[in-house]
Amino acid sequence: MAAGDRPPRAAVALITLAGVAGLGLLAAGATRTAPRPPRPAPGAVVNPATGRSTVPAPPLPRADPVRITIAAIGVRADVVPVAAGPTGELEVPPKDRPTVAGWYRPGVSPGEAGNAVVVGHVDTRETGPAVFFDLGRLRPGDRIQVTRADTRVATFAVDGVGAYPKTNFPTALVYGDGPVPRLRLVTCGGPFDERRRAYRDNVVVFATAVP
Amino acid sequence: MKTQPVLVSAALGVGLGTLLLPAAALADTTVSPATTPVGGTVVLTSTCNPNSGDAIFRVTGPDRDQNVRSTTAAAGGGLSAELFTAGFTLGTYTVTATCGDGSSSGSATFTVTPIGGVPAGGGADAGNGGVVAAGGTLVGAAAAGALVLARRRRAATRA
CATH class of the missing domain: 2.40.260.10 (Sortase)
Structure with a gap:
């Protein structure tokens, strides 16, 4: 085959780049997970019925x-x-x-x-x-x-x-x-x-x- | 001397009051549970004497004013009735009881709340759909390009 029949290097490079990038995106899509909310830390829970506050604030009147x-x-x-x-x-x-x-x-x-x-x-x-x-x-x-x-x-x-x-x-x-x-x-x-x-x-x- | 009769009367009054206090304290109304999801049932209980006749529980609250007649002798010696809260507006209700002899038996409150848990999360999407589509498009384009180049090369070789 003559040298002129070879595919242009730029085209080969572009195709290779597209292939590699595409495979990378497919791999990322398969492994990426959505963020999930944090769970309450151990020790963050006290008796919620009584609470921790010893001197609560006095009640206020109703207001939105x-x-x-x-x-x-x-x-x-x-x-x-x-x-x-x-x-x-x-x-x-x-x-x-x-x-x-x-x-x-x-x-x-x-x-x-x-x-x-x-x-x-x-x-x-x-x-x-x-x-x-x-x-x-x-x-x-x-x-x-x-x-x-x-x-x-x-x-x-x-x-x-x-x-x-x-x-x-x-x-x-x-x-x-x-x-x-x-x-x-x-x-x-x-x-x-x-x-x-x-x-x-x-x-x-x-x-x-x-x- | 008049002091002695006064003292005796006072002592009798205090003694009588002490004896009567527990009975007066018994005249009470309770609601259990004090908080119920709408559609739940609460039990209204009064310490009225069953021998005096049925007790009437008056339930008042957001857009509601209804009377409920006692149906059962409570285990502790009073009278009780069940109240089904289906259709109740959310909020706090007051229950006042009147005994069969017309005497008041105090009051209590209960709260009707929403049902169960709160649907406050939909799960964040990882956004993988767009990434996979872009990746697939690039891979497809690369494959198509490679195919075109291969065909050209084959055609050139034949020529």
Whole structure:
């Protein structure tokens, strides 16, 4: 074969490069996994019924929460009211708003006597990690601040973090009543069921109002 | 001297009050459990004397005001009724009981909550679909290019 019949070197190089890059991308696609939320650390859970705080803050009057700040995990999110859907499950903010948290409006407001409940997505399929992705990293003593519509800021200290199977949700611990202002943050966690596209557990943060 | 009768009366009053206090303290209403997911059942219990007739539990709360008549003599000596919360609006309800003799038997509260866990996660997608598609496209293009070059080379060899 004459030298002129040989394929151009540039074409060979381009084809080789495309082949190698393509195989690399295929290998990456086969091995890359989605980020999963952190689980509560051992020792992060204390008796959530009593809490750690010895001198809780006095209760505030009712006022809608408008913003939640958790400096320890970099959360600064708007809060919107939620209730329950047709099936009776607690609503969460729309999936297209994964960066906002939802306040359970039929319950007490943050700062009032009793348990105020705030829920947020851990992640969504479309957008990845969401507002409460790092909730499992919180440790006892971390501070949570909730800015209310009356401009007051209710500050809570984390008592503990727990993971509970959704089939055994701790209803009384989350929605319970009482004279002390407490806060419950709820999101998803634990093993992820790829077939059902759902997490097995709920992660719950227990916190008590502090002065 | 009038001091002695007054002292005796006071002592009798205190003694009588002490004797009656436990009975008064027994006049009470409880709800168990105090928190239930909507659709659950709570048991309303009053310490009313069953011999006085049925107790009436008045349940008030978000858009609800209903009376429930006691149906069962409670194990501890009072009266009780079951309340099914299907269709209840979420929130806190107050139960006040009135005994068969018309006396009040105190009040208690219970809370109707959402059902079960919270669907707050959809599982982040790793974004592998796009990566695999790009990889497949590149590999396909490389294969096609190699095929074209091989054919040209074969044709040139024949010529």
